[in-house]
Structure formats: C-alpha cells, structure tokens
Amino acid sequence: RKQLLLMLSQNEADRLEVWAQPINTKDAATFRGKISSDKWIDHARTAFAVDPRIAFSMIMRFPTNSALSSEITQLVQTHILELRTIPEALPFFITPKAVDENSSLLQQLPHWAPCSVTQALEFLTPPYKGHPRVMAYVLRVLETYPPETVTFFMPQLVQSLRYDDDKLVEGYLLGAARRSNIFAHILIWHLQGECVPDEPGKEAAAPKATAFHSLLPAVREKIVDGFTPEARDMFEREFEFFDKVTSISGVLFPLPKEERRAGIKRELEKITVPGDDLYLPTATNKFVRGIQVDSGIPLQSAAKVPIMITFNVVDRDGDPNDVKPQACIFKVGDDCRQDVLALQVIALLRDIFQAVGLNLYLFPYGVLPTGPERGIIEVVPNTRSRNQMGETTDGGLLEIFQQDYGPVGSPSFEAAREMFMISSAGYAVASLLLQPKDRHNGNLLFDSHGRLVHIDFGFILEISPGGNMGFESAHFKLSHEMTQLLDPSGTMKSDTWNQFLRLCVKGYLAGRRHMNGIITTVNLMVDSGLPCFSRGEPIANLRKRFHPEMNEREAANFMVRTCVDAYNKWTTAGYDLIQYLQQGIEK
The missing domain is CATH 1.25.40.70 (Phosphatidylinositol 3-kinase, accessory domain (PIK))
Known part of the structure; x- marks a missing residue:
C-alpha cells in the first residue's frame, strides 16, 4: 500500500509541477526507475483491494499501460457483483x-x-x-x-x-x-x-x-x-415560418445579382411571426420577436444563393423588453452537417476549459441542418472577418489593433491583446485536434474585444482543399501578423509569447483528460457519409494527436513544439497568397 501511495503521490506531484510550469521542458519523471509489468500488476491488485475506483482512476492516468489494463479487466470480471454502483467499471466488461x-x-x-x-x-x-x-x-x-x-x-x-x-x-x-x-x-x-x-x-x-x-x-x-394538438400547432408554426425564410434563396436564384437585395426585402415583407413562442432553431433559448426586413443580404457562395437575415430576439428567461439583434445565414445547396460536428468538438473543449477554470476562449456558434443540403448558421455577433478588416487599411493586425484600441502599452490595447491571446490559444488546441484547413482570412473573425473566432469547417480531419494537396502543414494558423501581437520581441522570448504557450499547453493537457468523450463524439459519425471520413484514418489519427502514450511533461513539450512549428510557418503565408491571387481574399 505504501509503495502504491508513493507512486501515485509522485505521479500527482509530477502532474501538478507540469501544470504549474507548463513550459519548463525538463522532465523530472524520466530520472525515476522504470516500473516492471509485475509491479504494475501488484499496484493494480492493491488499489483494487483498497477501493476499485482508485484502480479505475489509474487507467485514466496510464491509459496505454497494457499490464495495468489487463489486470484490472481480470479483477472486474472476477468481482463483478461488487461493482454495480461504479459506472467506471463498464468498459472492462x-x-x-x-x-x-x-x-x-x-x-x-x-x-x-x-x-x-x-x-x-x-x-x-x-x-x-x-x-x-x-x-x-x-x-x-x-x-x-x-x-x-x-x-x-x-x-x-x-x-x-x-x-x-x-x-x-x-x-x-x-x-x-x-x-x-x-x-x-x-x-x-x-x-x-x-x-x-x-x-x-x-x-x-x-x-x-x-x-x-x-x-x-x-x-x-x-x-x-x-x-398533442397544442404541440402540433406549435410545430407547424415554427417549421412553416423558417421554411418560408429559407425558401427565399430559391426565389432569388433566377434574379440578376443587383436585384437580389430588393428581392429579399420583398419576400420578407410577406412573412409575419405567427405567435410569441417561436424560437431560433440554432439557439432554442432565443424567442423571435420580429424580422428586420431591411437586413436581408445575399451572400457569395459556390453553391446557391445563401442569405443573411437579422431577427429581433429576446432571451427565453430574460427581460422580455430587452430585444437584441441576431443574424442568421440560411443556406440552400450546402451540407452543413460537418460544421455541426466540428462545433460539437469545440463546444466540448469550451466546457472542459471552463470546468478546470482555464481562461481560454472558444465560440461554438449555432449551426443546424434543416433539410437535405439546407441549414441555418448563427452569425457570430459583433465580428468582422480579417478579410473585411483589410479593406479599410493596408496595415497588419498590429496596426489595426492600434487603430481600434489605442497605442501599444495603453490599457485598452493590452486588454485587446490579451483577448486575442486567450482566443488564439483556445483555437490552437481545437485546431490541433480537428485539423481545420482552408484557414484563409475570410474564415477568421475578430470581435469587438479583439478575440479571434474561426468559422467554416468544410475541411477537417483528413481532408483539405485542392484535392487534398495538404498545403497548410502547420497544425494551426499562426501567421506573421499574429505573431507580431503574440510575440512583440519577434524572438519567442517575450512574456506574452510565454503566456500564450502556457495557455496552449494547459488547454491541451485538459483536453487529453477527456480524450475518450471527444473521440466517441466523432466516431459515432463515421458512417454518416461526411467528407471528413472519406479518406485516411481519421479516428486513429485523432487519437494519435492526443498522444495518450505520453506522460504530462512529454505532452506539454509536444504542444510547445507544435506552437513553435506553427510560428510563422511558410506554408500558411503561401496558402494566404494563393487565396489572394485566386479569390481576392486579403493576405
């Protein structure tokens, strides 16, 4: 028992040391003696005898230890009648x-x-x-x-x-x-x-x-x-209303581009909100109070004519007089189910970060498929794309932040820089796991606080644009202009860069503890026919990116290397240049 307690205490001390000093790359654990398979079996039996839950938590700590795993499996199957109150025993039988x-x-x-x-x-x-x-x-x-x-x-x-x-x-x-x-x-x-x-x-x-x-x-x-009759009435009103809005896209298709905006307004004027219990399908806590008929905008798309419409909404449990705008994009001819999956993983990560008190920012906006190749996408409020920001100035992000928030060193600029850092770190962890490609400046949004939000997940896991050329080889986008904000020294030695690294490492370590839940969420979609499962080994490679075989310090060092690798990697700049030349999207 004493040996087991010492081993577990030492492991916990190592783990806390990594959490306290995430970017100190020396691994204290490597100097300790290796534990033999027989010793692991002894530890498993001792832990199980004291309390089976200790044995199950050891598997969480050492997920790739086969001696430990097979011994605990044996113990569970032998003592199964005593374990009914412990759900953690389930995977062993x-x-x-x-x-x-x-x-x-x-x-x-x-x-x-x-x-x-x-x-x-x-x-x-x-x-x-x-x-x-x-x-x-x-x-x-x-x-x-x-x-x-x-x-x-x-x-x-x-x-x-x-x-x-x-x-x-x-x-x-x-x-x-x-x-x-x-x-x-x-x-x-x-x-x-x-x-x-x-x-x-x-x-x-x-x-x-x-x-x-x-x-x-x-x-x-x-x-x-x-x-029931009441439920059917509500169902018919809710669905009919949003079907009418979605079908405007089809009405616009034959119209010349310059007439489409007026066409949306004409169609919206014909639609009334039938009742005060209708809610936004992408955000069931928001009741619809009206449509801003002048808000309709036709969007560019390779497929049909998606439209953006702004609704007046109130919170279900909030002040009924506190009406706020919420824009949504209605897509026809576009499958948005893959976006739903990517945003589920992002939402799980956000909840994991919140649960451990990590100040990392992710914004999983609402997306809902409503029919074959139809869907509603919530617009992230108070944001503009990096591409739109480039239309008003030739400067990089550093110059834009100074224009918007004041000179470097001022409280408002430094607050915005910190917001950019906590969101960049959140999306660095999400991007490492999901591998979203097509990260040009049209798909990167910035909100009014300076926070970064990624949108559009048409290419995740194993697939990338241009027939899977795999052009964006960095695990996440960290372009030169981003590093100017994150690393003022330009030498990876500044306090803000080290703070960014610490957040990335902690986010990755927190995510690793919930590896199975994230993998299950993705794995259940494997037979869905989504493009992201069409090549390679997406689930096996997702598991590899969690590196379950590494201890905490090794995993922390891996994340540091990943960030350094992404730092101004040439392929990201090259991809932006291609997008600029082909589509006029600002570098």
Missing part, C-alpha cells in the same frame, strides 16, 4: 469481444449504475453491434437526463438508428420527443438534414444506407403523429 460472445457478464447491466452520456454513446458505436442488453442499458442512462440535455448529441443519436435493429433507439427518441417539444423539433430537423436529395445519375447507395434513409421519414411521421 462491455467490450466488442463480450458482445460477439454474448458474454454472461452482460446480464449484470440491468442492475448497473448510470454512466455519463458520452460513455453511454460509445456503446452505440458499430463494434457493439446493437446488442439488446447493452442498448437497453444505454437507453436507461439517456432516460435519466432531461431531453434538452441530450439534444446536444442529436446528430450521433440519429446516426445510431443505422444499427438499431430492435428499434430501441427509435423508441427512446419517440419517448423523449413526447416529453419535450424542443427535443422533437431538433430531432425532426436532423432527420430532414440526413435525407438524401434525389439526384438523377447517382449510383445507388449501399443497402444498409438505403434502409437508414427510408427509415427517417417514417420516424419523422411517428413523432408528428405523437404530438
């Missing part, structure tokens, strides 16, 4: 192998304590083959959460209908839809977003995919049939 063999251990599941939503969702992935006992447990867990909490994972739940041979997931979805109108509406929009538009000349889909797509309208119909 609910395994793809146990499912294949229909193991008798799975008979324990009806008596097991509920686990987290992300752990439950992992059991919906294909390796678990929709085993009835496992599915019944997962759905019992989901039932313990309010439906509105579960809506965050709606894309994953809809995908799991692919493997739902016993209709257990469908049963859960229909039940939750009866309990919550918002859950029902979000579910219907996602079901519609998964429907495939009929395109002549396209090859027939695989039978499993065809079965999935033919199931979706039937599930939608069952939800609508289950509505």
